[in-house]
Structures are given as C-alpha cells and as structure tokens.
Amino acid sequence: MPNLALLGGKPVRSEMFAHDNSIGEEEKQAVIRVLESGNLSQYVGSWNKDFFGGPFVRQFEKDWAESSGAEFSIAVNSNTSGLYACIGACDIGPGDEVIVSPYTMTAGAIAPLIYGAVPVFADIEEDTFCLDPKSIEANITPRTKAILVVHICGHPTEMDEVMSIAKKHNLKVIEDCAQSPMSTYKGRKVGTIGDAGIFSLNYHKHIHTGEGGMITTNDPVIAEKVQLIRNHGEAVVEGKKTKDIYNTFGFNYRMTEMEAAVGIEQLKKMPELIEKRISNANYLSKILGELPGIIPPVVKEGCKHVYYQQTFKFKKDIVGVARNTFVDAVKAELPLMKLRESTPIMGVGFAPPLYLQPIYQQRLHKCSFNCPRYDGQVSYEKGLCPVTERMYYEEVFTHEYMRPCFSKRDLETVINAYEKVYQNLDELKEYEAKNTVTV
Numbered sequence: 001m002p003n004l005a006l007l008g009g010k011p012v013r014s015e016m017f018a019h020d021n022s023i024g025e026e027e028k029q030a031v032i033r034v035l036e037s038g039n040l041s042q043y044v045g046s047w048n049k050d051f052f053g054g055p056f057v058r059q060f061e062k063d064w065a066e067s068s069g070a071e072f073s074i075a076v077n078s079n080t081s082g083l084y085a086c087i088g089a090c091d092i093g094p095g096d097e098v099i100v101s102p103y104t105m106t107a108g109a110i111a112p113l114i115y116g117a118v119p120v121f122a123d124i125e126e127d128t129f130c131l132d133p134k135s136i137e138a139n140i141t142p143r144t145k146a147i148l149v150v151h152i153c154g155h156p157t158e159m160d161e162v163m164s165i166a167k168k169h170n171l172k173v174i175e176d177c178a179q180s181p182m183s184t185y186k187g188r189k190v191g192t193i194g195d196a197g198i199f200s201l202n203y204h205k206h207i208h209t210g211e212g213g214m215i216t217t218n219d220p221v222i223a224e225k226v227q228l229i230r231n232h233g234e235a236v237v238e239g240k241k242t243k244d245i246y247n248t249f250g251f252n253y254r255m256t257e258m259e260a261a262v263g264i265e266q267l268k269k270m271p272e273l274i275e276k277r278i279s280n281a282n283y284l285s286k287i288l289g290e291l292p293g294i295i296p297p298v299v300k301e302g303c304k305h306v307y308y309q310q311t312f313k314f315k316k317d318i319v320g321v322a323r324n325t326f327v328d329a330v331k332a333e334l335p336l337m338k339l340r341e342s343t344p345i346m347g348v349g350f351a352p353p354l355y356l357q358p359i360y361q362q363r364l365h366k367c368s369f370n371c372p373r374y375d376g377q378v379s380y381e382k383g384l385c386p387v388t389e390r391m392y393y394e395e396v397f398t399h400e401y402m403r404p405c406f407s408k409r410d411l412e413t414v415i416n417a418y419e420k421v422y423q424n425l426d427e428l429k430e431y432e433a434k435n436t437v438t439v
C-alpha cells in the first residue's frame with residue numbers, strides 16, 4: 001500500500017479549507033445604501049460635475065489617495081483598464097516601444113498594443129521575478145517611451161535603478177501594483193514612485209470589489225488624461241477646455257457606485273488582511289525553507305513583500321524528483337479551498353513567458369509591430385528571456401496557503417503535507433521512473 005496520496009495513499013487532510021472571504025456585514029450595508037439611493041452609477045460622459053462619477057466613487061478615490069500617499073487616485077473598472085488608460089495618458093502611440101515584463105498577467109504586455117505601440121520584453125531578476133534593471137537598460141532604443149514594471153507576487157521592483165534609467169533616457173515609468181498593494185520600497189509605497197501606479201480589485205487580489213481598479217499618480221496631467229480616457233474624453237475636452245488632447249478619446253472604464261461602496265469598506269480592512277498574509281507566509285517560509293532544495297521567497301533589504309502568492313524555487317538536483325512531480329504530490333495531500341474548486345491554490349511555473357503567445361509569435365496586429373511608423377526590430381523568439389523561461393519551465397512553484405483565512409492548524413497541515421512528501425521521496429522517485437515526466 002503506497003503512502004503518498006498521489007499514488008493512492010491516505011491524504012494528510014481531506015476536509016476542505018475554508019473559503020477566504022473578507023466580505024462581511026460592512027460591505028453588505030454599504031451596497032444596501034447604494035441600492036436605496038437608486039443611483040447605481042452616476043457618471044455622465046460630458047463636461048458636467050457628474051463627469052467624475054457619483055459620491056461613492058469619489059469617496060473611494062479620496063480614501064485611496066489618503067492611504068496610498070499619492071496625490072491623485074482615479075477609480076476604474078479593472079486594473080487592465082487602468083493599464084490601458086495609463087499608456088494612453090503617457091502619450092504613447094504608433095512607432096513607440098514600451099519595455100514590459102514577460103512574467104506577469106497578460107494585460108501588462110497588451111497595454112501598449114491598444115495604442116498601436118510595441119511591447120519589448122526585458123528579462124526578470126531570479127530572486128524577486130521583477131524586471132531586471134540591467135535587462136531594461138539593454139533593451140532601450142531611440143523608440144522607447146516608457147517602462148512598465150510589475151511588482152510581481154507582492155515584491156517591489158528595484159525602483160531606484162529603474163527611475164535612474166528612466167531619468168537618463170527621459171522615459172515614463174508605469175507601475176503595475178495589482179499584486180502588491182501596501183508593498184514598500186525603501187520606505188516608499190509602490191504606485192507613488194513612478195509616474196503612475198495601477199491596482200487591481202478583482203476577486204483574487206488582496207482586497208476586492210468584484211471587478212475594479214485604481215490608478216495613483218502625483219502628476220496632474222496624467223490624472224486628467226486618465227479621467228478623460230475613462231469617460232469618453234472626446235466629448236468632454238471642449239467643455240473642459242483641455243488643451244493637450246493627444247490620446248484623450250475615451251472608453252468606458254467607469255466603476256459603479258456599488259463597487260466603490262464595497263471598496264471603501266475593503267480598504268479599511270486591507271492593512272489587517274495583509275499583515276495576516278505576511279505572518280502566515282513568514283511562518284511557512286521559515287519551516288518549508290529548511291527542506292533541502294526548496295528556496296522560499298526572497299525579501300530584499302528595505303522592501304516589504306505582501307505575498308499575493310508565495311513563490312518558491314525548486315532545485316530538482318537536490319530533491320531528486322522533477323518539480324511538477326513534487327508539486328503534484330504535495331497537492332494530492334491537501335484539499336481544495338471551498339468555492340475555489342476550479343483554481344487550485346498550488347501550481348507550477350506561475351505565468352508562461354508572454355512573448356510565446358500566438359499574438360506575438362504571429363504578429364497579429366495591423367499596427368504596432370506592423371506599423372509603417374515602426375522602424376525597430378522587436379524579437380519574440382523562444383529563448384529571448386532565459387531567466388523567465390527557466391523560472392517558468394523548471395524552477396518556480398507557487399502556493400496560496402498563506403492566505404488570511406488559513407489558521408495555525410491549517411498551516412500545520414500544509415507543513416505536514418510537504419514533510420510527508422519528503423519522507424516518501426523514494427516512493428515518488430519510483431513513480432516518476434515509471435511515468436515519463438520531463439520537468
């Protein structure tokens with residue numbers, strides 16, 4: 001009879017983990033107040049005081065500005081919309097290049113394409129998985145207009161170096177903070193260091209409103225442009241007497257009053273939710289980091305990691321089995337989380353290198369890389385970003401067992417699962433030898 005659950009043995013735990021739910025009575029009452037007001041959204045797409053949205057949206061923006069330390073906060077209906085709006089607000093267009101990360105959620109590379117510009121992929125650092133300033137610099141050309149950094153998994157990018165490169169080459173810096181609210185770099189909050197920052201409020205982020213996003217900036221020009229892009233700017237600029245109208249034609253990126261009402265309550269809970277994540281992650285890193293061949297997340301000096309997920313590196317040569325086999329074995333010991341049955345909270349690789357997607361491989365866009373105004377030679381070849389590829393195909397695995405809902409007992413179960421797999425590595429090696437697993 002095998003011991004490991006992957007091979008038919010009894011799992012460490014079968015009772016499901018609790019649903020990680022931070023939505024409570026406060027959010028419920030807030031939404032009821034909106035419903036009772038009868039105005040579920042108060043935006044008007046023309047120059048009018050309601051161009052800026054209703055009272056809940058405006059309050060949420062005010063609260064976010066206070067907590068983020070940014071001068072302006074602009075609510076949108078997703079981080080994706082926020083990324084697009086910020087690219088537009090930085091006056092990016094056909095013929096321009098934007099340096100992006102290949103190791104992130106897909107929208108971070110598509111954003112330049114929306115405005116006809118070309119995403120250029122730089123490689124990542126192998127300890128934090130954020131863009132490597134050396135690779136950013138190596139990818140700068142006369143066409144580069146901006147750097148879109150992503151504070152990935154909850155750890156900030158090396159912003160001092162990024163900002164000095166940007167200054168030297170006169171580039172804008174946009175920070176994708178979707179995975180890193182309240183993360184700090186040398187005492188400064190992410191989203192306030194570059195020209196603009198964007199946060200996500202979708203349901204698997206630190207706090208959520210269903211869907212939603214928030215842009216932060218200290219630059220009044222960018223603030224005005226993203227407001228115009230958010231809400232049909234072309235119909236507004238005349239009445240508003242805006243002079244600099246480049247890229248200010250609009251979309252509908254407006255957040256509803258209900259989402260804003262939820263966001264106001266969620267924002268109050270955010271510090272506590274994040275501290276719980278950090279303390280769970282620290283505990284798991286300490287114990288799991290003692291297992292040979294498992295390298296827990298690095299936290300660089302002067303940085304605050306807020307653990308969107310806990311990202312480990314796996315050394316196959318030390319453990320003696322492939323990463324994917326190991327992760328399958330740990331996962332099999334543990335139950336799923338209630339209401340998250342379709343998205344396991346442990347996985348391998350994180351994000352496939354974005355440049356390998358068909359849209360880049362086949363250059364399927366009539367402007368951007370095929371634009372007559374583009375005279376560069378961007379590459380999307382396999383092998384382009386070797387660190388990213390090694391992390392994705394060989395070394396990285398992630399889990400979310402540090403989520404705020406995990407109790408001390410839950411964490412002990414998780415540790416037991418990892419330890420059980422280590423105690424039964426021989427069984428796993430034998431299984432692997434019989435099954436052709438390559439990674």
Ligand SMILES: *Cc1c(COP(=O)(O)O)cnc(C)c1O
Pocket residue numbers: 077078079080081104105107108150176178179199200201202212213
């Ligand atoms: C979640 C996420 C996004 C997209 O956020 P939405 O609000 O779903 O549009 C973008 N970038 C990163 C790094 C993310 O994690």
